[in-house]
Amino acid sequence: MSCSKPIQHFTHVHPLTKVDGDIEFICDGCNTYGFGETYRCVSCNYDLHEHCATCPPTHLSFMHPQHELRRVFREPDEGLKDRRLCDICYESVEGLYYHCVPCGFDVHPLCTQLPQYVRYVPHPAHALELSPSGASNTCQVCRNTIQSWRYKCGQCRLDVHIECVTSASAGRPSKRRRMLNLLKAVSVGVVCNLIAGPVGEFLK
Ligand SMILES: [Zn+2]
Ligand SMILES: [Zn+2]
Ligand SMILES: [Zn+2]
Ligand SMILES: [Zn+2]
Ligand SMILES: [Zn+2]
Ligand SMILES: [Zn+2]
Structure with a gap:
């Protein structure tokens, strides 16, 4: 674990210190699951995702x-x-x-940190775009219906849940798993490993 200079965040009375841990936590800002880096108040057991601690107004x-x-x-x-x-x-x-x-x-x-385009290894021909509505409304990975935004290839009528784009397993994941997968999808490092990264060059 390493620590750096504490910050004062408007959601909490005490200063928060950045901790690089291996722990899973519930973010006291956005109330969703987190893993790894947190801004933490040890005495109150208060945690914020790094992004929740630093996101602009x-x-x-x-x-x-x-x-x-x-x-x-x-x-x-x-x-x-x-x-x-x-x-x-x-x-x-x-x-x-x-x-x-x-x-x-x-x-x-x-x-808000989800990439607009991802390259998805099982569908190398086209980039998938984060979209409010899709072509099939059935997730290519878990085969369940999709109501939320999804990654889609409009040309090939292919939709994938946001949280399924980083998972290969069939079956609808639990809420905890979904949120952790979503966290994975926003962390560029992991996206790069699993789905070869936000597109950039690929689109041009
Ligand atoms: Zn959060
Ligand atoms: Zn505190
Ligand atoms: Zn508006
Ligand atoms: Zn959300
Ligand atoms: Zn799915
Ligand atoms: Zn396609």
């Missing part, structure tokens, strides 16, 4: 190009009355997330 994304998204932090107890879902992965958003006021568009901080 506003964000402009290809996922919602018409408006700039605002970072919001809503206490989890309010969340029960008005449960909101991430428009990208369809898991609930609680605590820290990005919101578009006029559209009611919501997205997890981590989901």
